[in-house]
Amino acid sequence: MPEHLDPGLADSDLAAALVRNAGRLALRMRDRGLEALRSTATEKANAADVVTAADMAAESYVVEQLLRCRPHDSIVGEEGAAHSGSTGRTWVIDPVDGTWNFYSGSTYWCSALALTEAGHDAGTSVGADLAAAPSVDTAGASAADPADTSSGSSPAGPPGAATAGAGASPSSPSGADALADADVLLGAIYQPQEDKLWLGGLLQPATLNGVPIGVDPRQDVGALAAVTYLHPGWLAEPRAAVPWQRAARLPATLRMLGSGSCDLGRVAQGELGVWFQHSCPAWDWLPGKAIVRAAGGGTAVVRVNGLDWFVAGPAGAVQAIQAALESADPAVSGQ
Secondary structure (H helix, E strand, O other): OOOOOOOOHHHHHHHHHHHHHHHHHHHHHHHHHOOOOOOOEEOOOOOOOOOOOHHHHHHHHHHHHHHHOOOOEEEEEEEOOEEEOOEEEEEEEEEEEEEHHHHHHOOOEEEEEEEEEEEOOOOOOOOHHHHHHOOEEEOOOOOOOOOOOEEEEOOOOEEEOOOEEEEEEOOOOOOHHHHOOOEEEEEEEEEEHHEEEEEOOOOOEEEEEEEOOOOOOOOOOOOOOOOOEOHHHHHHHHHHHHHHHHHHHOEEEEOOOOOOOHHHHHHHHHHOOEEEOOOOHHHHHHHHHHHHHOOOOOEEEEEEEOOOEEEOOOOOOHHHHHHHOOOOOOHOOOO
């Protein structure tokens, strides 16, 4: 069983221990056999959007430790965990980011979390306060949130393909939606099979396994590799496909790797250049956003055709991707 953690740990040390232990717990469960793991999988929004017993166990562990170590902070987890605290701080948990990769046997998945404080970055489309986070299940991950339609780096298909959620436009953000672009004190990402731990945020310089990191210093998006994701169902929806295509033309090359947090960690260290994707839940965005910013990068959230696009990387590349996305929205471009 994973260890019980010391409540006296600093936030950065606590975050590091939580993602390490959660990731290793999930890996031990997978090591019992892929078929056994797949037998526990439940489809959420579509065939590419699943949750396994390992996701649930890892989230339950993180929630249990946070309730012990930070009982007055709020908690929001991808698999349904929610606890309403009184400090104005919220821990956002992604127990297994890249679940499709995870239960397919790939090494490209991670455990991630972010620590946020009340408030949102100026200029984003999300305006609800963190106090809107609901108190649903203080016991932790006993069931998946029926409103959640995203797993790892996989926004759900367009409306009609699945229940509305990731990829749709919430009219009244609450819970994870209200956290979508919150100010982030700290992000932590751990990729167990490569033993890579990224940390960074307002409370912590950006590091990879304790070594300082920085984004690619090149600002020209045409010199960079972009990492992205677009669910196949959105390719037939011009409001998503057209902006994506305009942005995807700009970089030197494209990658789709299947774990947004693993991607963003690599953007922060300069291994990948720039990242963009629409309709990201808070747990897919905030851990990496914190680390990219701490690594000297820029981030943006831009609404195009009713969808929010999330962008991270060197500031100049972020601006170029943002402009390309906005050029596909008549309300923004004046077309």
